[in-house]
Amino acid sequence: MYKLAAFEQWRGVIKAFRFYWNAYGGLGAFFSSPYCHIALVITVITKNYWLSNCWFDQALSIVPSLLGFTLAAYTIILTIGNDQFRRILASIFYPENSSPPKTEKTDSPSVLMVNSTVFFHVLFIQMITTVSSVLCKEYRLSTHIVDQVKGPFPVAWWSITMHGIAYFFYILSLLLILAACVCVFRLSQSIDDFLRFEAEKDELEKRH
Numbered sequence: 001m002y003k004l005a006a007f008e009q010w011r012g013v014i015k016a017f018r019f020y021w022n023a024y025g026g027l028g029a030f031f032s033s034p035y036c037h038i039a040l041v042i043t044v045i046t047k048n049y050w051l052s053n054c055w056f057d058q059a060l061s062i063v064p065s066l067l068g069f070t071l072a073a074y075t076i077i078l079t080i081g082n083d084q085f086r087r088i089l090a091s092i093f094y095p096e097n098s099s100p101p102k103t104e105k106t107d108s109p110s111v112l113m114v115n116s117t118v119f120f121h122v123l124f125i126q127m128i129t130t131v132s133s134v135l136c137k138e139y140r141l142s143t144h145i146v147d148q149v150k151g152p153f154p155v156a157w158w159s160i161t162m163h164g165i166a167y168f169f170y171i172l173s174l175l176l177i178l179a180a181c182v183c184v185f186r187l188s189q190s191i192d193d194f195l196r197f198e199a200e201k202d203e204l205e206k207r208h
Contacts, residue, residue, distance in 0.1 A: 073184070
């Protein structure tokens with residue numbers, strides 16, 4: 001009975017993450033993201049910093065606060081507007097290679113789900129950053145390990161690779177705050193359009 005319950009919980013978590021990953025766009029959307037490209041460039045050009053400094057202490061002092069802020073903003077976004085406005089957002093879709101959004105139902109996620117996915121993605125990357133920073137603090141680099149890269153020493157390469165990937169996610173988590181801001185700005189445009197539409201409708205009703 002216990003094993004069955006544990007299996008059901010794992011299946012629920014996997015199903016939720018699969019839905020998020022599909023709505024986000026998968027690996028194609030991740031690696032084609034300009035935020036990913038910028039984070040990769042910054043990671044490469046600042047390699048001397050994360051190879052010789054305890055960068056993870058900085059990450060552990062910044063990212064958890066950002067995570068709490070992002071979660072609070074995510075909660076506010078989900079409650080913004082009235083039921084009619086949320087129904088409108090849920091009925092507008094982003095078909096692939098199509099602009100502007102269309103109202104007919106497709107297999108693509110709605111505007112509401114796109115905005116929700118952006119915030120979930122930011123939270124997910126911040127969580128990865130926090131966990132990987134803890135691991136890097138446990139397996140911190142030393143001058144001895146860095147020097148061993150010059151020779152065939154797999155442990156040294158593994159440690160440096162882990163720090164490089166973790167630092168990449170740290171930079172990405174900072175850049176994705178801008179992505180969240182862009183998401184809020186687009187949502188504010190939708191709210192503005194909705195309020196203008198409501199105002200015009202009320203004006204027409206008064207005239208008649």
